[in-house]
Amino acid sequence: MKKNLVYIAVIALGTQLLGACKRELNVNRQGRITLDSYYKTPGDAYNALVSIYDRFGFQTGGLYDKLSIFDVGSDDQMAGGGSPTDINDLQMMQLYTYSAQSGPESYLWSRSYSGIYRANVLLEQIDGCKLDANTKARYIAETRAMRGAFYFDLVNFFKNVPLLTGTLPVDSLYDVVQADPAAVWAYAENDLLAAIPNLPTTLTNVKSEGGRLTQGSAKAMLGKMYLYEKKWDQAAQMLADVNGTMSGTTFSSKYGYKLLANYGDLWLSKNKFNSEAVVEFVHSAISNGGWGDAGASDGNLICITTGPRGYSQKNGTAPDYFSGYSFLVFTKDFAQKVMYGDPRYNTTIANLDSLKSAGAATYTAGNNNTGYFLGKYIGRVSDKAAATPELNFGQDEYEIRLADTYLMEAEALMNSGQSVAPASRAYNLFNAVRARVGLGAIALTQDALEKERRLEFAGEGLRWPDLVRWGKAGTVLASKGFVTGRHEIFPIPQGELNNTKLLQSKEWGGTK
Structure with missing residues (x-):
């Protein structure tokens, strides 16, 4: 049997389950750990479980995640930022100019498959970790639930994806083929169904769990x-x-x-x-993430990306927003015609032009500036961390x-x-x-439900998936560049196609 190597990234250590700041570390050959020498203790199993949770809520070092991608792809928001090329993956998502060679699809693909790999390793190795029966059953359930969620994202976002039910020898990696989408849906369902009985009804200690x-x-x-x-x-x-x-x-x-x-x-x-x-x-305000690898921080990166650039309070009536990068701005149509007058407006939208006109605050206009910012996630000075505060908001x-x-x-x-x-x-x-x-x-009614979801979850990354599953994205998003029969799914990243048996989807000019 071939020896597989597990990098230190799989061992995400932390003072509490989801408080670990180590996501992916560069290590030399001496820093590698073989499967044969790991997975021996309850602590090994726990740390491996943490590493799967780490991918579950993963934000890329490019300062975005699923929420950001689908916000800017919707009709209600734009990428914003400092320029039309700032966090270019989001700019391409806004205009539907991404391709197999570049765009946010690589993040969506790698997030899920790295999580699936970690899940498969733990499931195969957990028997050697000397866990009591109840703990083992719970770890397996959590792992299978997350694996099911990863596969749900993959088949929903890409349709034609490989179904990896276990780890593979290195010499088999280039021979992987895509599964029937129906088989992936069924596998994801089965993972979640199998997980449910062995998960706790509630958490007994929310502080630690x-x-x-x-x-x-x-x-x-x-x-x-x-x-x-x-x-x-x-x-x-x-x-x-x-x-x-x-x-x-x-x-x-x-x-x-x-x-x-x-x-x-x-x-x-x-x-x-x-x-x-x-x-x-x-997310954690004490992960001490730094700019050497922003994606390694457990802080909420959306808090800094959505903050208005150059923000400054002029008096005590202005919110204590932490100056940020002006991403995920709302369109004027949404703020003025759709959301205005709704009781959720002031929580959802930060109207910076109103604050500026009142002399309460100033800010610097960025790309796509409308004056309407995503108030739900803007970082606050009162919540800032001591070390590299922009990367370590705990919301x-x-x-x-x-x-x-x-x-x-x-x-x-x-x-x-x-x-x-x-x-x-x-x-x-x-x-x-x-x-x-x-x-x-x-x-x-269907119309009433669609409007309610739009207002209730504005800025939470749900508008785009909703439009796609309702079959309305082609009409609603046509002005942004969305093409029916193409943009309902993402292209398979080119890096995954090179020298492999994977095939590009027909929607993106392939044969699958």
């Missing part, structure tokens, strides 16, 4: 997967278990999930692991939150032919999201 997956997390991810596959009945059933039982117009979840009373509280840096967080990417990021599972279940119920009449479950789920921000109940 916050961000780890639970049964509710896995069911929400699986329910979302079913929704994207248009398996409406299965999606509704799975999401109903997350959302809980209905009593009048309210819902009680056995997992403890509950909508926060104040919408704005969702984006307070100190409000980690709140009752609305279902799947949460954890967490939501992959799935309860308002999302409410609206996804309502959508699934509506599409499965269930009642949407007043007092129905679908109607009450939909209007619970509106009621939380003080909006009155309205009829649940």
Whole structure:
């Protein structure tokens, strides 16, 4: 049997599960560790599990992640930045000029496959780590849940991808071929289904375990997967278990999930692991990440990229924004015609021109400047870290939150032919999201649901995937360069095609 090598990157050490700052380290040959000499202790297994979580919420050293990619690809936001080439992957996503040779697709591909590799290694080696039965079962469940989520992203974003169910000998890597997309969907579903029984119902110690997956997390991810596959009945059933039982117009979840009373509280840096967080990417203000490898920081890089350039408070009435790089700006149409007047406006949008006109603050206009910034994630001076503060903001990021599972279940119920009449479950789920921000109940229709999702999740990276799965991206995004029958998926990165048996998708001029 060939010896595989595990780099130190697989051993992500930290004082708490998701607080590790080491993502990928350059090591010499003496720094390598063979599989045969590792995976011997419970600590080895734990560190390997941390390394998978590390990829789950990974932000590239190019200062972006999934949220940023899909924000700028939507009709509501633009790349911004300092110039039309600043973080060029995002600029290309905004204009749909990316290709197999360059663009954000390499990040999406490598994030998932590096996570899958780490998952496969742990699953193959965990028997040697001397874990008690319950701990072992939980580690396997967490690993399989994340592997399922990685495959969901891959098949959803690329369609034609390899299905790697275990580690491969080095001499087989160039012989890998792509699987039938249906097989990848099924494999991802099965991973999540297998994981659910052995995940904890809730976390017993949020301080030390916050961000780890639970049964509710896995069911929400699986329910979302079913929704994207248009398996409406299965999606509704799975999401109903997350959302809980209905009593009048309210819902009680056995997992403890509950909508926060104040919408704005969702984006307070100190409000980690709140009752609305279902799947949460954890960030740390103490990771000490630096510019030698910005992607190695566990800080939330969105906090610095979305901050207005050259920001300065002129008086105490202005927010204490940390001056940033002016990315992910909202369009004037969205801010003035779609979002204006909605109760979520002031939390979602930071109107810098209004502050400037009032003499409360100044800032420097950047590329695509509209004056409307993503207020949900702008870093605050009061939250800054001591070391390299721009890279170490501790605000967490939501992959799935309860308002999302409410609206996804309502959508699934509506599409499965269930009642949407007043007092129905679908109607009450939909209007619970509106009621939380003080909006009155309205009829649940597809148009109403689409508008509600647009307003509720503005700036959270969901608008683009929603438009694609609804089949509306070609119309809504045509002015930005989106081409129907092409941009619904990303091209296979050219680096993955070179000297391999992988084939480019037909949508991108290939034969697959």
